[in-house]
Amino acid sequence: MTESPAHPALWPAPLASGAVDATVTVPGSKSVTNRGLVLAALSSEPGWLRRPLRSRDTLLMAEALRTLGVGIEETASSSSADSAGGPGGGEAWRVIPAGLHGPATVDVGNAGTVMRFLPPVAALADGPIRFDGDPRSYERPLGGVIEALRTLGARIDDDNRGALPMTVFGGGALEGGPVEIDASSSSQFVSALLLSAPRFNQGVEVRHVGAALPSMPHIRMTVDMLRSVGAQVDTPEAGGEPNVWRVTPGALLGRDLVVEPDLSNAQPFLAAALVTGGRVTIPDWPAHTTQPGDALREIFTTMGGSCELTEQGLTFTGSGRIHGIDVDLSEVGELTPGIAAVAALADSPSTLRGVAHLRLHETDRLAALTKELGELGGDVTETADGLHIRPRPLHGGIFHTYEDHRLATAAAVIGLAVEGVEVENVATTAKTLPDFPAMWTDMLDPAAVPARRA
Ligand SMILES: O=C(O)C1=C[C@@H](OP(=O)(O)O)[C@@H](O)[C@H](O)C1
Numbered sequence: 001m002t003e004s005p006a007h008p009a010l011w012p013a014p015l016a017s018g019a020v021d022a023t024v025t026v027p028g029s030k031s032v033t034n035r036g037l038v039l040a041a042l043s044s045e046p047g048w049l050r051r052p053l054r055s056r057d058t059l060l061m062a063e064a065l066r067t068l069g070v071g072i073e074e075t076a077s078s079s080s081a082d083s084a085g086g087p088g089g090g091e092a093w094r095v096i097p098a099g100l101h102g103p104a105t106v107d108v109g110n111a112g113t114v115m116r117f118l119p120p121v122a123a124l125a126d127g128p129i130r131f132d133g134d135p136r137s138y139e140r141p142l143g144g145v146i147e148a149l150r151t152l153g154a155r156i157d158d159d160n161r162g163a164l165p166m167t168v169f170g171g172g173a174l175e176g177g178p179v180e181i182d183a184s185s186s187s188q189f190v191s192a193l194l195l196s197a198p199r200f201n202q203g204v205e206v207r208h209v210g211a212a213l214p215s216m217p218h219i220r221m222t223v224d225m226l227r228s229v230g231a232q233v234d235t236p237e238a239g240g241e242p243n244v245w246r247v248t249p250g251a252l253l254g255r256d257l258v259v260e261p262d263l264s265n266a267q268p269f270l271a272a273a274l275v276t277g278g279r280v281t282i283p284d285w286p287a288h289t290t291q292p293g294d295a296l297r298e299i300f301t302t303m304g305g306s307c308e309l310t311e312q313g314l315t316f317t318g319s320g321r322i323h324g325i326d327v328d329l330s331e332v333g334e335l336t337p338g339i340a341a342v343a344a345l346a347d348s349p350s351t352l353r354g355v356a357h358l359r360l361h362e363t364d365r366l367a368a369l370t371k372e373l374g375e376l377g378g379d380v381t382e383t384a385d386g387l388h389i390r391p392r393p394l395h396g397g398i399f400h401t402y403e404d405h406r407l408a409t410a411a412a413v414i415g416l417a418v419e420g421v422e423v424e425n426v427a428t429t430a431k432t433l434p435d436f437p438a439m440w441t442d443m444l445d446p447a448a449v450p451a452r453r454a
């Protein structure tokens with residue numbers, strides 16, 4: 001990684017010298033990898049995860065499950081499904097379920113998936129499981145999961161804070177049954193209860209009560225992945241009651257899962273095509289997926305490009321012009337920082353709506369985007385549930401990232417078009433995309449890749 005000589009933690013974001021033209025292989029999905037790990041750990045037989053994402057969030061998940069007694073072996077993948085090699089160089093994780101044991105300590109880092117998906121797993125263990133993490137993890141919403149688990153029969157000591165740190169006193173089993181939860185602050189509350197529910201004595205009936213649920217595609221991903229390992233799940237979509245999910249108790253099958261590329265991590269590379277009027281191809285873009293990043297095909301097309309899904313993957317081509325957009329991002333909130341970056345470079349204003357819950361993500365993303373784009377000369381205002389962005393000429397400066405991977409990648413997108421943008425702590429991209437700086441440089445100068453990688 002090239003670092004600014006004046007300040008080692010500053011990464012000079014490269015300015016694009018022309019239209020990008022690159023193929024970018026994006027590593028596996030964080031959301032699929034961490035669900036796959038949990039489901040494989042709860043199965044009644046060993047399973048495989050091929051092309052898993054290896055990043056801070058997924059390594060924390062794997063380490064936590066190992067701490068509870070699950071076997072996770074890293075091997076070279078031998079599946080024909082994985083013969084293309086692909087991200088991770090054909091790596092695979094063999095997951096060998098075992099009895100879940102405490103006492104143990106789980107480090108959640110700042111991974112929403114770890115801090116929400118694992119407390120229900122811990123309730124199934126046979127001893128106390130302590131949960132701790134980064135300072136920001138203490139501020140992220142968890143109270144709904146804690147209260148729901150208590151209703152379902154778990155004993156949890158959180159000093160009545162409704163947040164980390166806390167201890168789940170696993171009793172070796174959990175009764176389960178009906179539970180109400182307000183998951184308007186994070187869809188991960190619902191996913192967390194559903195993922196472990198086949199192992200609850202009575203399964204679960206989760207009823208969301210409260211304001212609208214964000215990130216519905218991520219709940220659909222949970223349901224799809226549960227069904228793919230043999231779980232029976234009733235959903236609102238399948239003619240059920242609105243906001244009610246039911247999971248029947250039963251054994252889960254060990255599966256051989258090839259993890260899709262992370263489409264949300266494809267975002268900055270697609271944005272590069274849009275911002276430079278160039279062309280970027282992402283291999284292995286799935287034809288059908290529950291990942292919210294698939295919405296980028298429509299969103300970035302509206303903002304000024306066109307895309308084509310072929311055998312080679314998704315090719316996105318920028319038109320050379322960037323348009324503003326008025327869009328409800330409640331289903332795809334994690335795409336907001338990258339869309340805001342493109343919107344700041346557009347030829348007309350944008351309104352991004354439906355994402356009030358982003359104030360409780362890795363950082364307060366609405367405040368951070370308003371401040372950092374503002375300090376580069378942008379005109380951004382926070383609304384009750386999003387951002388208004390009125391483009392005007394930007395200048396260089398330091399872009400602070402608040403330990404938020406998506407702010408760092410958003411800053412790199414701005415840096416393509418604005419000279420002198422320095423990204424503070426670009427290494428924070430390790431949360432979901434550890435190779436980001438090298439991938440970015442390779443995209444901008446594909447001809448030099450063999451020499452650079454030699
Ligand atoms: O379940 C998941 O894998 C995720 C759900 C979403 O969380 P929220 O519903 O809290 O936004 C998303 O933003 C996060 O990046 C990943």
Ligand SMILES: C=C(OP(=O)(O)O)C(=O)O
Pocket residue numbers: 110111112113334361362406432
């Ligand atoms: C919100 C995000 O992560 P987490 O899984 O920690 O909630 C994200 O990746 O944008």
